Amino acid sequence: MGVIIRRYTDADGEGFRRVRSMAFRSGESIDPEDKLLRDDCIAYVGVDDGQIVAATTVLKMTASKQGLDLPCGGLAAVGVVPEKRRSGIGSKMMAEILPMMRDEGLLMASLYPFRATYYRKFGYEPCGKRYQITCPGHRLPKLEQELEIRQIEVNQKEQIAECYRQFSMRYAGMNKRDDDQWWRLLGGDTPLAVYVAGDPIEAYAVFRLNGDFWVSQQIKELVWNSARGYRSLLSFFRSLSLNKNDVEWREPGDSPYLERYEDQGAVISIWGNIMFRAIDVPKLLATKPVAGEGEFSFKVLDSFMPENVGPWSISFKDGSVQVDQCSEASFELSIGQFTQAFLGEPSLESMIRNGSVAVPEASRAAACAYFHAERTYCMDYF
Ligand SMILES: CC(C)(COP(=O)(O)OP(=O)(O)OC[C@H]1O[C@@H](n2cnc3c(N)ncnc32)[C@H](O)[C@@H]1OP(=O)(O)O)[C@@H](O)C(=O)NCCC(=O)NCCS
Numbered sequence: 046m047g048v049i050i051r052r053y054t055d056a057d058g059e060g061f062r063r064v065r066s067m068a069f070r071s072g073e074s075i076d077p078e079d080k081l082l083r084d085d086c087i088a089y090v091g092v093d094d095g096q097i098v099a100a101t102t103v104l105k106m107t108a109s110k111q112g113l114d115l116p117c118g119g120l121a122a123v124g125v126v127p128e129k130r131r132s133g134i135g136s137k138m139m140a141e142i143l144p145m146m147r148d149e150g151l152l153m154a155s156l157y158p159f160r161a162t163y164y165r166k167f168g169y170e171p172c173g174k175r176y177q178i179t180c181p182g183h184r185l186p187k188l189e190q191e192l193e194i195r196q197i198e199v200n201q202k203e204q205i206a207e208c209y210r211q212f213s214m215r216y217a218g219m220n221k222r223d224d225d226q227w228w229r230l231l232g233g234d235t236p237l238a239v240y241v242a243g244d245p246i247e248a249y250a251v252f253r254l255n256g257d258f259w260v261s262q263q264i265k266e267l268v269w270n271s272a273r274g275y276r277s278l279l280s281f282f283r284s285l286s287l288n289k290n291d292v293e294w295r296e297p298g299d300s301p302y303l304e305r306y307e308d309q310g311a312v313i314s315i316w317g318n319i320m321f322r323a324i325d326v327p328k329l330l331a332t333k334p335v336a337g338e339g340e341f342s343f344k345v346l347d348s349f350m351p352e353n354v355g356p357w358s359i360s361f362k363d364g365s366v367q368v369d370q371c372s373e374a375s376f377e378l379s380i381g382q383f384t385q386a387f388l389g390e391p392s393l394e395s396m397i398r399n400g401s402v403a404v405p406e407a408s409r410a411a412a413c414a415y416f417h418a419e420r421t422y423c424m425d426y427f
Pocket residue numbers: 068069121122123124125126129130131132133134135136137159160161162163
């Protein structure tokens with residue numbers, strides 16, 4: 046009968062733990078008390094002849110987009126037991142969970158790839174950029190600390206949540222965290238240090254203080270909603286860097302560090318880019334806020350979810366969008382390109398410039414206005 050992909054049930058615990066153990070925990074047994082599936086998770090399993098041979102978890106999150114919170118499923122721990130790998134089970138699971146996720150009301154999916162090439166086959170594409178900045182202490186900019194820096198307790202997370210919310214509004218793809226997701230971000234049972242700038246808070250940094258000398262001090266999360274908040278924390282990083290090799294943190298594609306403060310000696314790399322995939326194209330199209338007016342038609346190439354193909358005619362004016370299925374499309378986008386264009390980075394305009402998408406001149410202005418550029422970023426790791 047072949048492998049069946051279905052939603053996890055309580056009776057699957059043992060098989061689910063075995064997949065997790067064999068794929069991610071060196072074969073060590075996992076205590077049934079170990080909460081592998083938290084309340085914000087959905088899980089799927091692959092069953093072969095009554096045995097669970099594959100599993101994955103989907104974390105319920107959101108992806109911000111122009112003030113909207115789009116339901117988004119974050120895929121984690123995609124695994125197949127070693128004896129069943131390379132026979133198509135992983136691919137079958139990746140394909141068949143897509144409509145199941147849509148039926149849960151998810152409009153988007155996201156993941157951190159072990160290799161982008163594997164997930165690209167299923168329609169995922171990297172969206173946005175994340176720069177990792179590793180800056181030797183003596184190369185950090187000498188900035189005035191304009192705002193007072195203080196430490197807050199992790200149980201005072203409401204104080205930083207507003208700063209995070211405002212930061213999130215500036216990017217597509219950001220997750221609106223629930224309490225449990227905040228708890229995990231802040232270190233869970235082994236709380237991290239949280240330092241904030243200003244009152245009300247205009248910037249914050251979350252990190253585990255590294256007690257060793259001449260090592261890297263890593264910052265888990267840096268968020269700011271004002272330029273002086275950002276500068277104050279960068280100034281504070283100089284204090285953190287004393288007797289350390291460097292301070293390491295991450296910033297989005299419109300990084301203020303790269304814009305104004307970069308110096309010789311700092312190492313900048315692209316770090317762990319997230320991939321997204323649109324799951325419910327018609328709903329996304331109808332949901333998207335858009336300014337200006339225009340009309341165009343296009344088609345989405347999605348061999349996994351025919352409901353996404355269209356062709357779609359889009360007509361927008363004064364903030365409202367009319368989406369209809371039509372018979373002819375003036376251009377086509379793969380589902381991955383659609384996802385990138387929808388979120389906004391890389392934008393449709395940059396794809397046209399790169400020659401990866403051909404849009405007829407007559408449709409170009411309207412299509413680029415609808416799929417306009419927007420910085421895309423996600424700070425949640427899963
Ligand atoms: C990754 C994993 C889930 C794939 O499952 P699977 O059932 O083995 O995958 P499939 O049989 O559907 O596909 C395997 C094919 O993908 C190809 N593939 C594997 N990695 C790839 C990559 N990085 N890029 C492109 N193709 C890749 C393989 O070459 C293989 O094709 P082949 O048999 O022609 O060589 C599974 O190997 C696994 O559990 N690995 C360990 C855990 C892990 O790394 N999980 C992913 C991180 S979240």
